[in-house]
Each structure stands twice: as C-alpha cells, then as structure tokens.
Amino acid sequence: MKSVWIAFMLVLALVVPSAMAQERIENDNPHRLLQEVAEKMLQRIRDDRERIEQEPNYLRVIMEEELIPYTDYRFAAAQVMGRNWRALNDEQRRQFVDAFRSYLINTYARVFTQYDEEKHELQFGREDAYENERVVIVRAQLNQNDGPPIRLNFNLRRQTPESPWMAFDLEAENISLLSAQRSEIQSILSQRGFDGAIELLRERASVEIDLDEELDADEFTSQG
Numbered sequence: 001m002k003s004v005w006i007a008f009m010l011v012l013a014l015v016v017p018s019a020m021a022q023e024r025i026e027n028d029n030p031h032r033l034l035q036e037v038a039e040k041m042l043q044r045i046r047d048d049r050e051r052i053e054q055e056p057n058y059l060r061v062i063m064e065e066e067l068i069p070y071t072d073y074r075f076a077a078a079q080v081m082g083r084n085w086r087a088l089n090d091e092q093r094r095q096f097v098d099a100f101r102s103y104l105i106n107t108y109a110r111v112f113t114q115y116d117e118e119k120h121e122l123q124f125g126r127e128d129a130y131e132n133e134r135v136v137i138v139r140a141q142l143n144q145n146d147g148p149p150i151r152l153n154f155n156l157r158r159q160t161p162e163s164p165w166m167a168f169d170l171e172a173e174n175i176s177l178l179s180a181q182r183s184e185i186q187s188i189l190s191q192r193g194f195d196g197a198i199e200l201l202r203e204r205a206s207v208e209i210d211l212d213e214e215l216d217a218d219e220f221t222s223q224g
Helices: 002-015 030-047 049-054 058-066 073-087 090-112 177-205 217-221
Strands: 120-124 135-144 147-157 166-172
Touching (some): 030 120, 073 090, 073 166, 166 177
Antiparallel strands (some): 120 135, 147 166
16 A cells, blocks of 8 residues: 555656646647656656755655646645535635645655656557547556556646646545545544644645655545
8 A cells, every 4th residue: 555655646746747847738638648747756856866865855845846837736735625515605715725735745755755767658649539528548557667557647737628627536456545535534524523634734835855755655545
C-alpha cells in the first residue's frame, strides 16, 4: 500500500501542467500534455536538486509555482466535501479551499522527498479519443527499479471545449486519491465538524519538509 500511495502521489506531481510548460505546450491534447509536462517537470527537479538538498522547503516553492496554478484544486475541494459543500456559506468555502490548497502544496512537497529520478520511469499508454469529451482518463504505468510496475489512471477535466485540461484525480492500482481524501474529510466532519476539518488541513500544511522523512501512507489516508 505504501509503495502504491507514494508512487501515485509522485506521479500526480509530475504530470500536472507547470507554469514553465504552459508557455510552450498547447493544452488541447491531454495525452500529449501529460507526457511533455512530465519531461519538463523532471528536468526542473534535476536542475534544482542541489538547492533542494540545501533547502528542503524549496520543494514547497516548486509545488506552488509548477503545480497548483494548473491544478483544479477548487473542484477537488468541493468533491472532497461532497454534499456538505452545499451547506457551506461563501466564507466557509473560501476557508476550506485555501486550507485544502495549502495542504496539497505541503503534501506534494513531502512526498517528493521520496522521489529519485534514477529509480522511476513513467510510461504512457495508448491515446484515446478526447475531442468531444469534458472528462478523460489518461492511462500510464510507473516503472520502478525496486518494485513491480504500478498501473495509473489520470483523470482530467475541462469546463468548456475551449478550456484547458486540468488534473483533478489519480488512481493507482484502482486506489483513488480523491476518494481517499473524501473519506478522511467526511470522517473528520462527522467527528469534529467543519472547524475540525480546517484544523486538520492546516496541521498537515504546516509540517516541515524533511528529506530524510520516511512517509507512512496511513498518514495521508487515515480516518483521523
């Protein structure tokens, strides 16, 4: 479970469109987009490896600059809240989205401490039709030197045919990141209410980046 969770968190971070890539890549083909952005993101990590070693929190900067502006975190936050989203007022929605955004930044940064560009290789599958779709699945496989390959399904959406494709979920070996987050938040809401959910996200967002940390998958999928 741990290897699957870490793998698909890493790959999600690798394939969300980056600010650098946005200038060069037409965001009209979700399959080509993911492949090209993955290459550019890997290069960014390689180029900044020395700084990351000296300043681990710089990973947060990379996540915020390269991933968050092009992640549909607002849609994901609403999905995580489920039917409770409709009961929130505008201020509560803003608070939750902001806390969820900060949580994602820190989560991606922490998981990326586990990434080794010499051990992981991303291989994409065949390209399915997407021209008339609003939601698509891009299939891939993560090859690891120290473990079996992991099957991946990337979920992307666009609001209109002219809108850019945005990643909002990833399934690894049939485990959905969005579903895991929804399950945890729903449990916290039932136990501690809205304020408890906000507190949890803010606690997770404040964890310092440690390159020597050995992540436990249960921390990201626990029920509180």
